[in-house]
Amino acid sequence: MNDRTWLTQLEATLTQEHETQTARLTQLTADTGDPAEAHTNAALIAATRHSLEQISAALRRMAAGSYGSCERCGTAIARERLEILPHARFCVPCQQKLNG
Incomplete structure (x- = not known):
């Protein structure tokens, strides 16, 4: 599958x-x-x-044409x-640096 087709399908999936x-x-x-569900619901929310x-951020990057480029390097x-990880903002080396 070419990159354009893949990106279009990914955008549809993300949408x-x-x-x-x-x-x-x-x-x-x-x-x-139900007060018993309040804590669980807060975490789920x-x-x-x-x-x-x-x-949303991944879809904005797609619309801007910057999707798939590392935001750091x-x-x-x-x-x-x-x-x-379709919403990834960083390449693996940069993500590893950010994680310490």
Whole structure:
């Protein structure tokens, strides 16, 4: 599959995942009235919001034409990495440096 086809399919997948996560967030923020679920729901809401932020940022990079380039060094992020972690902002060496 060529890069353009792959990128188009990835964008469609990310868009669908964004819609799914948005629906999930709507469900999680509905007040169930059960105080026992409040802590669990708060953690799920935070994780869902983080996921939405990552997906949105990846979609913005796609629209801007900067998707797939490391934000730190500017080199291309390996396609294999993007297939596993489509919202990756850094190449592996830069991510390792950031993680210490």
